[in-house]
C-alpha cells in the first residue's frame with residue numbers, strides 16, 4: 001500500500017561504472033539548497049494541492065499584469081463554454097423525453113424532437129466559436145508570460161554577486177530554474193483547460209444533481225482514482241528529474257566535449273573520442289534504465305487507477321439499473337443520466353489530467369520562484385553612497401576572504417595601498433591568491449574581514465554600480481564576445497557610443513590596428529567562428545583586442561579609476577609582451593592606479609611597488625631593488641627566471657626521467 005500511497009521517494013540512481021571512472025563517484029543531486037528551507041522534498045498529494053492555488057494565483061497575476069484583456073477574454077469564453085455544456089445536456093434531456101416519454105404517433109414524436117435537436121446544434125456551434133476565441137487569446141497570453149518569466153530569470157541571474165555564481169548549490173538552482181519560464185507558459189494552457197473542465201463539470205454535476213441526488217457522488221467516485229494516479233505519476237517523474245539532473249548534466253558535458261572546438265585536437269590526437277563515446281553510451285544506458293523504471297511504475301499506477309475507476313463505473317451503472325427497476329428513475333432520465341455520466345466523467349478526467357499538468361508545471365514554476373527569491377537575496381545591492389570622484393589612494397586593509405566551499409582562506413589579513421598614478425605589481429606562486437585579490441579589489445567579492453577603501457570611503461557603504469564604473473579589468477580569460485571586432489572593443493563600456501574613429505586610439509594603443517587591418521571587413525568583421533562568414537583570431541591577437549577594450553574602458557572614464565590586469569601577456573610573443581607591459585605602465589595617470597598580476601618577472605621590475613603573496617598571505621613588499629636586496633621569495637623567483645636566459649653554462653640541467661622507458 002505504501003508503494004502506492006506513501007510519499008514519493010527519491011530513486012537511488014544506478015550509477016554506471018563510466019561515471020565512477022570519470023567523475024570519481026555518483027553524481028547526484030544533493031538537494032543542497034532545498035534542505036535549508038524544506039526538511040525533505042514535500043511531495044505528498046495534500047501538500048501539492050495546498051501549494052497549487054498560490055502558484056496558479058501567481059501565474060494568473062502575472063497574466064493579469066501582462067495582458068488583462070486577453071485573460072478576461074479567456075475567462076469569459078471558458079465560462080460561456082461551461083454554460084453551453086449545461087444547456088446542451090438540457091436539450092438532450094428534452095430530446096430524451098420527447099423520444100421515450102412522449103405520446104402520439106411516431107411522426108408526431110419525431111416532430112416534438114426537432115426543437116431540442118435544433119437547440120443542441122445551435123449550442124454546439126456557439127460552443128466551438130467560444131472555444132476558438134479562448135484558444136486565440138490564450139495563444140496571445142502564453143508567449144508573453146514566457147518572455148516575462150525568462151526576462152526575470154536572466155535579469156536575476158545576471159544581477160547576483162559573483163560569490164553566488166561560484167557557489168555550486170546556487171549554480172544548480174540556476175540550472176533547474178531554467179525550466180520555469182517554459183512551465184509558466186504551459187501553465188496558462190493548463191489553467192485554461194482546467195477552468196474549462198471545472199466549469200463544464202460543475203454544470204454537468206448540477207444537471208446530474210437535478211436528475212438524481214445519488215448520481216453526483218458516484219461520478220466523483222469514478223474520477224477520484226484517475227486523479228490520484230495522474231498526480232502520483234507526475235510526482236514520480238519530478239523526483240526522478242531532480243535525482244537525475246546531475247547525470248543528465250554529466251552526459252551532456254561529455255557530449256559537448258566530443259563536439260567542442262577547444263577539445264577537438266585532443267579528441268583526435270589522444271583518441272579521447274572513442275574513449276568518451278563509450279563512456280557516454282554507458283551513462284546513457286544507465287539513464288535509460290531509469291526511464292524504464294519510471295515507465296513500469298507509471299504503467300502499474302495507471303492500471304491500478306483505471307481498475308478502481310472501472311469498479312466505480314460499474315457501481316454507478318448498477319445503481320442506475322436498480323433505481324429504474326425500483327421505479328425511482330424514469331427511462332428518459334436514465335438516458336440523459338447515461339450521457340451526463342459519460343460527459344461528466346470525461347470532463348472530470350480532463351479536469352484531473354489538467355490539474356495534474358498544472359501540478360507538474362507548478363513544481364517547475366516553484367523552482368523558478370525559489371530561484372528568484374534566492375537570487376534576490378544574493379543580488380548586488382543597488383544604491384549606496386556615491387564614490388568620491390578624486391582620491392589619493394585605494395587601500396586594502398587586513399582583508400580576509402574564504403570561498404564558500406573551502407576550509408582555508410584564499411586571502412588572509414592582506415593589506416596593500418594603491419596610490420593614484422602608480423603601477424603596483426602582485427606576484428606569487430600558483431594558488432597564492434592573486435586572482436582572488438583582484439576580484440576583491442574590483443569589488444566583485446566583498447571582504448569577509450577587513451576593509452577595501454576608496455580614499456576614505458569603505459566599499460561596504462558605496463554604490464556598487466558606481467564602484468564598478470571605476471574599475472577596468474583585463475584577465476587572462478577575458479570574454480571573447482561572439483560579436484564584431486568593433487563591438488568587442490566597445491563592449492568595455494557598452495553604454496558609451498563610439499565610431500570607428502573613436503576606437504582608433506584604443507587600437508593604436510594596444511597594437512591591435514594591424515590585427516584589425518588583416519580582417520576581411522576591418523572593425524566590422526564578426527569574430528565568432530560559429531557563424532557563417534565570421535573570422536577567428538589567434539590567442540595573441542585576441543589579447544591585443546582585449547587590451548584595446550581595456551584602453552577604451554579606461555579612456556572613457558573621467559573620474560579616478562583603477563586598472564587591473566591579470567596575466568595580460570601570456571599569449572603574446574616576446575616583442576609584443578615587452579610592448580604590452582610598456583603600454584600597461586603608460587596607462588598609469590594622475591587619475592588612475594594600475595595593478596599588474598603576472599608570472600613574468602621582467603614585466604614586474606619597473607613597477608613602483610611590488611607585493612609578494614604566499615598561500616594567501618602577504619610575504620614581502622617593496623621596490624624591485626629592495627626586494628632583490630632582501631634575498632627572499634621575490635629574489636628567488638626573479639633569479640629562477642633570469643637563469644633561463646643566462647649563458648648556457650648556468651642553465652640548470654633538466655632532471656633525469658623518473659620513469660625508465662619500457663625495455
Ligand SMILES: Nc1ncnc2c1ncn2[C@@H]1O[C@H](COP(=O)(O)OP(=O)(O)OP(=O)(O)O)[C@@H](O)[C@H]1O
Pocket residue numbers: 166403404405406410428429430431432433434435436437
Ligand atoms: N571559485 C573558487 N572557488 C573555490 N576556491 C577557489 C576559487 N577560485 C580560487 N580558489 C582557490 O583559492 C586559492 C587562490 O586562488 P587564486 O586563483 O586566487 O590564485 P592565483 O594566485 O591567482 O593562482 P594562479 O597563479 O594559478 O592563477 C586557490 O587555493 C584556489 O584553489
